Amino acid sequence: MAWQTIDRLTPVVDEKAPPVLSEAVREKIRSFFPRYETRRAALLPALHVVQDALGHVSKAAMKEIAEVLEIPPSAVMDTLSFYTHFWDHPKGKKVIVLCRSLSCQVMGADRVLQEVKDQLKVEEHGTTADGQYSLLTEECLAACDHAPCMLINEKMHKRVKADDVAKIIKDVKNADVTMPRSHLFDKPAAAAVELPKTSDVKEMKDA
Ligand code: FES
Incomplete structure (x- = not known):
């Protein structure tokens, strides 16, 4: 999403509504x-x-x-x-993110993007009428050697061709990630205990 300005005279949050964070x-x-x-x-x-x-x-x-x-x-x-990754309004069940940086552009990302738009009848930052998909483009997805790249939620699709798009969208498992999520994200407190302190690292270097 883009930078935002807000009208500070108009309340944007209902103070009497119940909390949204459990x-x-x-x-x-x-x-x-x-x-x-x-x-x-x-x-x-x-x-x-x-x-x-x-x-x-x-x-x-x-x-x-x-x-x-x-x-x-x-x-x-x-x-x-x-960060385009974060949404301040409801998004589709799955978010398709296409890379718009150089390597992917050179390898045909524009054609892939157009095919996604045509298949889903949706524009960038839009959500399909059934709420299944939202579409974004972002800068480098850090897999340039596999360009053009496309993320569906956290699943990376590599070397995507425009002709592959219909098949990928039809695949109900197209957002399934086989790798476990980061241990640091899932168990941050435990991970913190396991990490060496900065001073320990310095002592190890000095030894
Ligand atoms: S340029 Fe597309 S992943 Fe890096």
């Missing part, structure tokens, strides 16, 4: 605190946690994240609006 989500965010020197530093993991749980990060969720991290809500919005 205690489990708040606890998951708090579990990242031991990894960082400040709570603010846990903002990106917090956004991931909330988007994983709720599908997107609404203005109400931003305000509650700010409370947990003890930072201004504007700081949450600043960070969220910088």
